[in-house]
Each structure stands twice: as structure tokens, then as C-alpha cells.
Amino acid sequence: MSVGPEVDVSVEMPAPQVRERLITGSSGIPVLGLGLLGLIGGAGVAVWGIVTAANDAPALGVPMILGGVLLAVGSFIVLCGLTNVAPGEARVVQLFGRYTGTIRLDGLRFVNPLTSRHKVSTRIRNHETATLKVNDADGNPIEIASVVVWQVKDTARASFEVDDFVEFVGTQAETAVRHIANSYPYDAHGDGELSLRDNADEITEKLSLEIAARVESAGVHIIESRFTHLAYAPEIAHAMLRRQQAGAIVAARQRIVEGAVGMVELALARLAEHEVVDLDEERKATMVSNLLVVLCGDRDAQPVVNTGSLYQ
Secondary structure: OOEOOOOOOOOOOOOOOOOOOEOOOEEHHHHHHHHHHHHHHHHHHHHHHHHHHHOOOHHHHHHHHHHHHHHHHHHHHHHOOEEEEOOOEEEEEEEOOEEEEEEOOOEEEEOOOOOEEEEEEOOOEEEEOOOEEEEOOOOOEEEEEEEEEEEEOOHHHHHHOOOOHHHHHHHHHHHHHHHHHHHOOOOOOOOOEOOOOOOHHHHHHHHHHHHHHHHHHHOEEEEEEEEEEEEEOHHHHHHHHHHHHHHHHHHHHHHHHHHHHHHHHHHHHHHHHHOOOOOOHHHHHHHHHHHHHHHHOOOOOOOOOOOOOOOO
16 A cells, blocks of 8 residues: 655634525525515606696695605615525625625525625536646656636635635745645655555645645635646756666566566476486576577577587
């Protein structure tokens, strides 16, 4: 099982001062109907009052005008309490600067007309970091980028704990990517060692945990994070490619030698088992040497046919 350095993903963030509180408000359809009737009725009463006052009945017309205006203004104020909530959105409600609750129920809702309502999207979002140039655990410059899938879970904290929660998520995601990149080498140098290139699943899980710890105070939930770009910096890419090629050649040679030794052992065992030829130790050594040259060489061997005896 792969093991690696224990990366501390705990982040000391201030405790949130406010948490989301759900409110539903009232259905806005009846209020809309009554408000429109009030506006039309108030306008009609005011116009009737003007006509009445013009017909030499000011004692009756003036109160009608005032009543009609008050009814229309009151109806307009009531209509200001209507708020439309779309799916995937929420409304953070404040009354004179004090947080009163969050409306998540979609549709036309009615709340106190004196409140202010701030829209917060609760849809799933992607944030892709820029390609960052950082040093890995071995000090080698690398280029790395990631994508973070996130969603607002607490609209109150997203609105009041940080200035701009979208910018906050972006900054904290970049910080976490830099920290993770500095904690692991690009390539593993030994068995059981985590590396950015070979253990992307394990390391991106740690990346998600660190980003989640950093943005938790802003009411944001991290769904997933993945590396989208990982490479050596251009100034060392060629040298590192040669090192990787050398490592691959060594590994291939090791496998070839292991196979060749097994084939030689099998050949000697079969010759002895079937008594094809009786070889002394010196001839066995010569045969082993020749077989290893043929099997381990990177070019085709040029055979020499011996037309004499076995020992000439």
C-alpha cells in the first residue's frame, strides 16, 4: 500500500458568526392579486375624487383623492415585498442590516416589504486555477493546474463571512494547490512513496480535504477536485525526460536479465534431464556466457558454426 508524507490539511479559520436560517415567507400569488386590485382601485378612487372636486364638491372629492392615493401607495409598498426565487437560487433576507433568514423555496414568495433580499446562487460551479509554477518536494520546478467543483451550502456565511465568496474560493484553491505541490515529489524515487504523477487519486483527495477546510467558514462545500495540468517546467523538462528514459531503460534491462537467467537455467536443466550432452563446469560456463550474450544483447547475434568437435 502506498504511503507518503502526512500533509496537515487543518487550517485555522475564524469561527463563523452567523449560520443559515431557513424561512419560507408566504405565497406571493394572492398578495400579487390583492396588490394589483389595490393599485387599480386606489387610482380609480383618486380619479373619481378629482372629478367630484371639479364638480363643485370639494368636501367629498378631497378625501376621496387622499384615500385613493394612500390605497395606491400602500398597495405598491405591499407589492415590493414580492420576490421571485428561481430553482438553484436562494434569497438572503435582511431587515435594517440584520440577517433574518434565507428563502430557498422556489416560486413567487412574499416577505416583509421593508427587507432587502440578496440573491445567492446555490448551483454547482467549477473553478479552474491558472497554470501555477511551483517547486515540488524535491525542489524541481513544475507546472500544475486543477479544477475544483464546489457549491454554496450556507448562504448566510457565504454572504456575511467573506467579502466575495467566489473570489475567496479561487484564492484558497490556488493556495491549497501550491501547498500540495510543495509536499510531494513529481516522480516517486522508491517503492511506497506517493508522487504527483503516479498517485493522482490519493493526492487529489488530500487536495479536496484541504480546500474544504479552507473554505468551510465561507459556507462552501467542495464536491471534487482534479489536476488538469501537471508537467515539469520547460527549463528542466528535457533533462527530466532523459532521466525518465534512463530509468525506463534500466528497468527494461533488469527484466531482460531476469528472463535470460531463467531461460539459461531451463536450458541447462533440460539438457541434463534428457542427457543430450555431458558438459563439464567450464563448458557450462561458456554456454551460459554465450546464451546471456545472445539473450541480453540489443542487436541480433552473428552465429559462428563450429564444424569440428564440441571442444575445438
